[in-house]
Amino acid sequence: MNIKTKSAIKIWGRLSSSNVQAVLWCLAELNLPFERINAGYIHGVVESPEYLAMNPNGLVPTLIDGDGPPLFETGAILRYLAGQYAPESFWPTDAMQRAQTDKWTEWAKINIALKFTAPVFWLVVRTAPSRQNPETIAANLKILEKYLRIADDRLGTHQYLAGSDFTLADIQMGHCLYRYYDIAIERPDLPNLRRYFDRLSSRPAYQKYVKADYEELRVTSDQIEVG
Numbered sequence: 001m002n003i004k005t006k007s008a009i010k011i012w013g014r015l016s017s018s019n020v021q022a023v024l025w026c027l028a029e030l031n032l033p034f035e036r037i038n039a040g041y042i043h044g045v046v047e048s049p050e051y052l053a054m055n056p057n058g059l060v061p062t063l064i065d066g067d068g069p070p071l072f073e074t075g076a077i078l079r080y081l082a083g084q085y086a087p088e089s090f091w092p093t094d095a096m097q098r099a100q101t102d103k104w105t106e107w108a109k110i111n112i113a114l115k116f117t118a119p120v121f122w123l124v125v126r127t128a129p130s131r132q133n134p135e136t137i138a139a140n141l142k143i144l145e146k147y148l149r150i151a152d153d154r155l156g157t158h159q160y161l162a163g164s165d166f167t168l169a170d171i172q173m174g175h176c177l178y179r180y181y182d183i184a185i186e187r188p189d190l191p192n193l194r195r196y197f198d199r200l201s202s203r204p205a206y207q208k209y210v211k212a213d214y215e216e217l218r219v220t221s222d223q224i225e226v227g
Helices: 018-029 049-054 074-085 095-124 134-155 168-174 177-182 191-201 204-209
Strands: 009-012 034-037 062-065
Touching: 009 018, 018 034, 018 074, 018 095, 018 168, 018 204, 049 062, 062 074, 074 095, 074 168, 095 134, 095 168, 095 177, 134 191, 168 191, 177 191, 191 204
Parallel strands: 009 034
Antiparallel strands: 009 062
C-alpha cells in the first residue's frame, strides 16, 4: 500500500464536466474525503482573479490537497492521487509495473476520451440539432470505433483494461463510457466493452459521480454555445 495521511482535499469543478467526474470517481474509489466547489460553465468562478491564480487556463478541474500547491490538468491530478494514496493494485510502485498500467491510462485518454468528448459528445449534445452535421458525427464515430475495437479485444481476455485489477486506466477509459452509451448515436456491437461498462456501472462511486445528469450542457436551439 502507498497510503499517506489523508488531508483536506478541495476540488473546483462542475459535476457535469467529464474531467471533473473522472477525478471525483478516483477520489471516491480511494475513499478520500473532499470538498467540491461548483465552478465552470454556468457556475462561473473560473474567470475570477483568485481562480486564475490557481489555474491560469480558467478550466476545471483544479485540486488542492491540504497545504499543497494547486494542481490542474486531469491526468496530472489523477496520477498525483494514485501516487499519493492508491494501493499497489491500482497504481504500482515498481516503475515497470506502473508503466504497464500507465500505458493503458494514457492510451485511454488519447484514443477514447479525447476522440469521444469533443468530436462526438459535443457535436451531439452541445450543438443545436439544426447545426449538427450527421456526416461529421458519423466520420468521428468511425475513428473512435477503431480504438473501441482495440479495447473490446483487450477486454475479451482481461477483466479490466490494464489486467486483472481495477486501476487508474479504468478511470480514464470508463469515465466517458456512460455518455457514449447514453447519447443518441449508432454504436457497433462490442460485447466485451459492454460487459466492461456494466461492471463499472455496478461500482457505487461510478453510479454517484459518472452516471450524473448532463442536461445543463444540452443545446436545443440556435443559441451560441459557450464554456
